[in-house]
Amino acid sequence: MPETGGMTATFLPAPSAPAAHGERGSYWITTFGCQMNKADSERMAGILESMGYREASGELEADLVLYNTCTIRDNAEQKVYSYLGRQAQRKRTNPNLTLVVAGCVAQQEGESLLRRVPELDLVMGPQHANRLDVLLAQVEQGQQVVATGEHHILEDITTARRDSAVCAWVNVIYGCNERCTYCVVPSVRGQEQSRLPEAIRLEMEGLAAQGFKEITLLGQNIDAYGRDLPGITPEGRRQHTLTDLLQAVHDVDGIERIRFATSHPRYFTERLIDACADLAKVCEHFHIPFQSGDDAVLKAMARGYTVDRYRRIIERIRQRMPDAAISADVIVAFPGETDAQYRRTLALIEEIGFDQVNTAAYSPRPNTPAATWPDQLPEAVKVERLQELNALVERKAKERSARYDGRLEQILVEGTNPKDATQVMGRTRTNRLTFFPADRGDGRHWQPGDLAAVRIDAVRAFSLSGSAELA
Numbered sequence: 076m077p078e079t080g081g082m083t084a085t086f087l088p089a090p091s092a093p094a095a096h097g098e099r100g101s102y103w104i105t106t107f108g109c110q111m112n113k114a115d116s117e118r119m120a121g122i123l124e125s126m127g128y129r130e131a132s133g134e135l136e137a138d139l140v141l142y143n144t145c146t147i148r149d150n151a152e153q154k155v156y157s158y159l160g161r162q163a164q165r166k167r168t169n170p171n172l173t174l175v176v177a178g179c180v181a182q183q184e185g186e187s188l189l190r191r192v193p194e195l196d197l198v199m200g201p202q203h204a205n206r207l208d209v210l211l212a213q214v215e216q217g218q219q220v221v222a223t224g225e226h227h228i229l230e231d232i233t234t235a236r237r238d239s240a241v242c243a244w245v246n247v248i249y250g251c252n253e254r255c256t257y258c259v260v261p262s263v264r265g266q267e268q269s270r271l272p273e274a275i276r277l278e279m280e281g282l283a284a285q286g287f288k289e290i291t292l293l294g295q296n297i298d299a300y301g302r303d304l305p306g307i308t309p310e311g312r313r314q315h316t317l318t319d320l321l322q323a324v325h326d327v328d329g330i331e332r333i334r335f336a337t338s339h340p341r342y343f344t345e346r347l348i349d350a351c352a353d354l355a356k357v358c359e360h361f362h363i364p365f366q367s368g369d370d371a372v373l374k375a376m377a378r379g380y381t382v383d384r385y386r387r388i389i390e391r392i393r394q395r396m397p398d399a400a401i402s403a404d405v406i407v408a409f410p411g412e413t414d415a416q417y418r419r420t421l422a423l424i425e426e427i428g429f430d431q432v433n434t435a436a437y438s439p440r441p442n443t444p445a446a447t448w449p450d451q452l453p454e455a456v457k458v459e460r461l462q463e464l465n466a467l468v469e470r471k472a473k474e475r476s477a478r479y480d481g482r483l484e485q486i487l488v489e490g491t492n493p494k495d496a497t498q499v500m501g502r503t504r505t506n507r508l509t510f511f512p513a514d515r516g517d518g519r520h521w522q523p524g525d526l527a528a529v530r531i532d533a534v535r536a537f538s539l540s541g542s543a544e545l546a
């Protein structure tokens with residue numbers, strides 16, 4: 076999951092299946108922000124469906140509207156307020172409408188959200204996602220509920236509703252104990268809480284039984300996985316690490332591919348790299364945010380590593396997996412960032428040759444140290460740096476894409492190309508989106524979940540096209 080990027084609103088698709096039980100009205104969820112939020116939304120949709128809600132055909136038709144919010148960027152936060160204004164107006168003529176704000180804005184604003192939008196029924200932080208049914212029961216008794224306290228996250232593996240029938244996210248650790256000076260996540264998502272490997276494996280087995288083929292293990296800082304769990308090995312190291320988890324879930328039958336995100340360069344180990352190289356289902360794609368190419372800026376961000384350490388991680392990955400794709404997150408125009416420091420970020424992107432980079436200009440977030448620093452940079456500098464950076468990221472992505480030209484790639488089919496119904500789309504193991512004709516040439520069509528060998532004949536910065544070869 077990007078730490079700084081991906082701030083688009085996600086709308087759960089139009090209704091497909093009727094409610095599992097009973098009839099309680101319809102719901103609509105709009106999700107802002109990162110993969111953690113998307114995974115939470117899927118679980119909350121699952122809970123609503125098990126309560127008897129069915130999905131609405133549109134936001135303005137729904138009896139229950141839930142905004143799962145993001146506070147990493149100001150524009151995502153502002154969008155929530157404008158959406159809420161519209162719903163608050165609806166509620167004035169339709170008192171049976173239930174309005175819920177979940178996610179990071181809810182956690183950050185708490186009760187003050189109720190003061191700002193008194194029509195709200197429920198304000199709930201991300202740690203409470205699995206308790207949506209309990210909280211709604213309180214709402215049904217006529218209460219206005221705010222649930223933002225520190226909460227031990229309950230295991231809930233039975234009700235998730237997934238947006239894809241092929242690829243699923245599985246949370247392995249919630250929260251973050253880091254204190255990056257620009258980031259609101261620790262204050263809104265709380266302390267790290269790792270799930271037990273047995274529970275994660277059980278969830279993956281259930282997903283495999285439902286036909287899912289690809290799992291992305293998720294954590295805000297996934298390399299921290301297990302450090303809050305007890306247990307020391309006979310060799311004296313922690314019993315539960317991400318490496319151990321990958322080894323413990325690798326052989327789940329039916330799962331073809333495993334990914335994980337988001338990695339932190341401070342904790343990314345050689346042992347993990349070696350395990351990824353040795354475990355056949357772990358895909359050769361690593362999302363490792365570097366945030367800045369300058370050591371002084373990294374120190375001000377409290378990231379806990381140097382540019383050199385980052386380089387060594389990438390070198391080691393490429394020694395063991397020469398074709399590995401590397402993606403990252405970067406922030407430019409951090410408070411006090413000089414032109415020379417910014418140029419070092421560009422130089423690092425040039426040197427590493429990333430397959431994809433989520434870029435952001437720094438934006439001050441409430442309750443974070445960097446927001447209070449006096450040396451904030453002007454908007455014009457932010458815009459200029461971001462534009463130059465984006466052009467470089469695209470040029471390097473295109474250079475990286477060129478290596479696929481003419482190659483035979485294994486593609487896991489995810490569905491139909493929304494822009495061309497004669498094509499299907501899927502991803503390479505290295506996570507490049509790839510399009511090819513749906514018609515197999517043997518009277519059948521490629522289906523979601525199929526693995527196809529595709530000869531690539533067109534490369535673009537962030538996607539590929541080709542045609543499948545039948546064995």
Ligand code: SF4
Pocket residue numbers: 078251252253254255258259260261295296339
């Ligand atoms: S590692 Fe840093 S940037 Fe990532 S979630 Fe934790 S505090 Fe935020």
